[in-house]
Amino acid sequence: MAKLYNNIAILGLGLIGGSIALDLKKRRLAKRVVGYNRSAPSRRAALKRRACDAVISDPVAAVRDADLVVLATPVRHIPELLRKIAPGLKKGAVVTDVGSTKENIVRRAKKLLPKGVIFVGGHPIAGTEKTGMASALEGLFEGRWWVFTPDSAAGKRAAKRLRRLAKALGAKSLAMSPKEHDEILAAISHLPHMLAYALVHAAMGLQKGKALKLSGSSFRDVTRIAASSAQMWTDIGLDNHRGILRMIDRHEQFLKKLKSLLAKRDAKGLEKFFESAARVRRKL
């Protein structure tokens, strides 16, 4: 079978980058997979798990022959990394990323990459609260959504092949604008994380810790994601602060409605509020 790409470079061998690399090799989706990571233990782990054909500590060397470059480092390192690899990229190379925000990254990439290189923002909606190559999993993208945000004619052509790659990794894919992506993600991922962090804060000091001690499965489910990487969520918070602020405002409108129903002890109104959400949730 002809490969979708001959040479793929994965920059950043964490949970997502490592899992992509594992699947690329396992499913023989590229002739050669080269991995870059700053830390030597991650590079060794990637080699040991046969996630890459070669690992390398210099990102410029890693991308030299790449037809496809996947940026999978923490979001905060992406601009610096783009600046570094820009002179080393092949003409016609496609660069994508896996960051949880898109508008800012796409804007930066367009400024930093040379003409003849095509950037297509990407975001596989998958992951756990864990991080690092040690947590990388085969099949992580199976059944998950992978969003691409092409914003030029060349980008759209490149996105077609990327979507075939996503499919080969088991994912369903969609193309949309960076702005639309960031609004949707603010609602379904960034806002839930913000609420989970705020909820842990609200319960932390109460009754000298007795509240947390008694917490049952509902509290644990809702706050599981508050155990995620604070650094990653700081990056997302900075990158999509406008989208997140808009979504917190939207959420507060519904909290306000709920508070008014509670204050009035409006049984019918409360039941309607809860039931309409429950009906939607049960269908997910």
Added chain:
Amino acid sequence: MAKLYNNIAILGLGLIGGSIALDLKKRRLAKRVVGYNRSAPSRRAALKRRACDAVISDPVAAVRDADLVVLATPVRHIPELLRKIAPGLKKGAVVTDVGSTKENIVRRAKKLLPKGVIFVGGHPIAGTEKTGMASALEGLFEGRWWVFTPDSAAGKRAAKRLRRLAKALGAKSLAMSPKEHDEILAAISHLPHMLAYALVHAAMGLQKGKALKLSGSSFRDVTRIAASSAQMWTDIGLDNHRGILRMIDRHEQFLKKLKSLLAKRDAKGLEKFFESAARVRRKL
């Protein structure tokens, strides 16, 4: 082995009442377990699963010989049920409940029950988003907390035996005041539910449903409890509306802090806010 109670009546054979009955029989913790439920299919299911020695459609008849009565109906039916069974209770009988709020129920019970009957509020912090005898499980209380809220000398004596019963069902138990219970539960259960319902509302209308379609595991985990019974949560909302309103206010203080950090794009402040919550959550 001597039984903790000879005759136990379970009024309401839903998820919690049914699971208590199942364990009482399976672990031989009472000589006789009598179940009451309004609906005939639930009564038949309880008999079929051998959760009760007898089932009965008249609550007064169900409690006639009971040393212990467990109220496990929806919270809204408890006052009416207390009124009905009051004349039929044995002198010295202990009555407890399994409701998610305590101040209001304890106050109503004291008014409605005759002298010589001892009421001890109870709340096993267990359950799923499912309801009904069909969802009842053996071992549901294993490792869970069961809070009792005795508020008299006789209540405290009765609570000691109830805590032994809870232990026999595999639960850890604690005694505290009804007020303290309601404050803690507002934080660890009622508030998370309110946030989950509000979060589904915030995502529902967005991008013509595309937001919900793309929702990943973080959204699903946080909103799982929004599939719970709207009726039960209306009862809880009405009963503990003051506690819940206080806790929403408390939560909003932290949201306000977060909004200010996002608006200022304060990286250090955001990371500290996230990391302090993450550290606490990882320990749970």
